[in-house]
Amino acid sequence: DAGITQSPRHKVTETGTPVTLRCHQTENHRYMYWYRQDPGHGLRLIHYSYGVKDTDKGEVSDGYSVSRSKTEDFLLTLESATSSQTSVYFCAISEAPWTGRRRGNQPQHFGDGTRLSIL
Amino acid sequence: GQQLNQSPQSMFIQEGEDVSMNCTSSSIFNTWLWYKQDPGEGPVLLIALYKAGELTSNGRLTAQFGITRKDSFLNISASIPSDVGIYFCAGQFSLNAGGTSYGKLTFGQGTILTVHP
Numbered sequence: 001d002a003g004i005t006q007s008p009r010h011k012v013t014e015t016g017t018p019v020t021l022r023c024h025q026t027e028n029h030r031y032m033y034w035y036r037q038d039p040g041h042g043l044r045l046i047h048y049s050y051g052v053k054d055t056d057k058g059e060v061s062d063g064y065s066v067s068r069s070k071t072e073d074f075l076l077t078l079e080s081a082t083s084s085q086t087s088v089y090f091c092a093i094s095e096a097p098w099t100g101r102r103r104g105n106q107p108q109h110f111g112d113g114t115r116l117s118i119l
Numbered sequence: 120g121q122q123l124n125q126s127p128q129s130m131f132i133q134e135g136e137d138v139s140m141n142c143t144s145s146s147i148f149n150t151w152l153w154y155k156q157d158p159g160e161g162p163v164l165l166i167a168l169y170k171a172g173e174l175t176s177n178g179r180l181t182a183q184f185g186i187t188r189k190d191s192f193l194n195i196s197a198s199i200p201s202d203v204g205i206y207f208c209a210g211q212f213s214l215n216a217g218g219t220s221y222g223k224l225t226f227g228q229g230t231i232l233t234v235h236p
Contacts, residue, residue: 004161033224042207042226043162058223090161105211107152108224110161 003027004111006091012117019078021114023091025071032074033058033092033108034066036085043090049074081118089114125208125227133235138195140206140230147188148210152224153180156205165206166193198234205229 003026013019023032034046035058045058047066055066063085065077078085092108125142132138142151150169154162166177168184168191175182181194191210195202208227 040228042228043209043224044226045223092161105150107150107164107167109164110154112159112161 004091004093004109006089006111006114008114009112010115012119013081014119015082016080019081019116019118021076021089021091021116023074023076023111025074025091025093027093027095028071029093030071030096031094031108032068033094034064034074034076035090035092035110036060036087037090037113038087046076046089081116083118085116086118087116089116123208123210123225123227125230127230128228129231129233131233131235132198134198134200136198138198138202138232139192140208141190141192142208142210142227143190144210144225145189146210146212148212148225149188150211151182151184151191152209152211153182153191153193154207154209156207156229158204162207195232198232200234200236203232203234205231 005024007022031050033048035043037043044060046060046064047055047058049055049068052068067075090113091111094108095106097105123142123144152167153165155165156162165180166175166182168175171184171188172186173184179196183192185191207229209224211224
C-alpha cells in the first residue's frame with residue numbers, strides 16, 4: 001500500500017447536509033488529489049493540491065471545496081450535499097515532478113476510496 | 120476535454136489465455152499509466168510508460184507507449200484467476216502554472232476482465 005488512508009470508508013447522509021472526507025498520507029508526498037468514480041465516467045478529478053495551502057480545481061469541482069493545512073492531510077468538503085454527488089471518492093498522492101533527465105510528473109497512487117450515498 | 124477510448128469494455132477468457140487491451144486518445148500524452156482495480160479498493164499502478172515507443176514489462180504484464188503518443192496497449196500473458204478486475208489506462212500531460220507543475224490524469228472507461236478457471 002502507498003500509505004494512504006481515507007475516512008470514512010462509507011457514509012450515508014441526507015441532501016443539504018455538509019460532508020467532509022479526509023485523506024491522510026504517511027509518504028510525505030507533495031501532491032494530493034481528489035477524484036470521483038461513477039459508472040460510465042471513469043475517474044474524474046475534483047481538486048488537487050500541490051503543497052500546503054496550495055490547491056486548484058479539477059474538471060468537476062462545482063459543489064466541492066478542499067483544504068490542506070498540513071502535508072499529510074487533504075480534506076474534501078461538500079458544503080451542501082446533493083444526490084448527484086453520490087459516488088465513490090478516491091484520494092491519490094504523487095511525489096514532486098522529476099526535474100532531471102526524466103522530466104515530468106510522477107505516477108499517482110490511490111487510496112481505497114470512500115463510498116458516499118446522499119439520500 | 121481530452122477523451123480516452125479504452126477497448127474492449129469487457130473480456131471473458133479462460134485461464135491460461137493471453138489478454139490484450141488498448142487505449143487511444145484524440146490528444147497526445149507524455150505519460151501513459153495502467154492501473155488495476157479490485158472490488159472495493161482503489162486503483163493500483165501496474166505499469167508506467169514515459170517515452171514514445173517504450174515497451175515495459177512487469178511479470179506477465181507488458182505495456183507499450185505508442186509512437187504517436189496517442190495510444191497505449193497492455194498485454195497479460197497466461198492469465199490466472201487473480202487477474203480478474205477492472206483495468207484502466209490513464210494518460211498524463213504535464214502542465215506548468217504559476218511555477219507549479221501537476222499531472223492531470225485522464226482515465227479510460229476501464230476493461231472488465233473475467234477469467235474462468
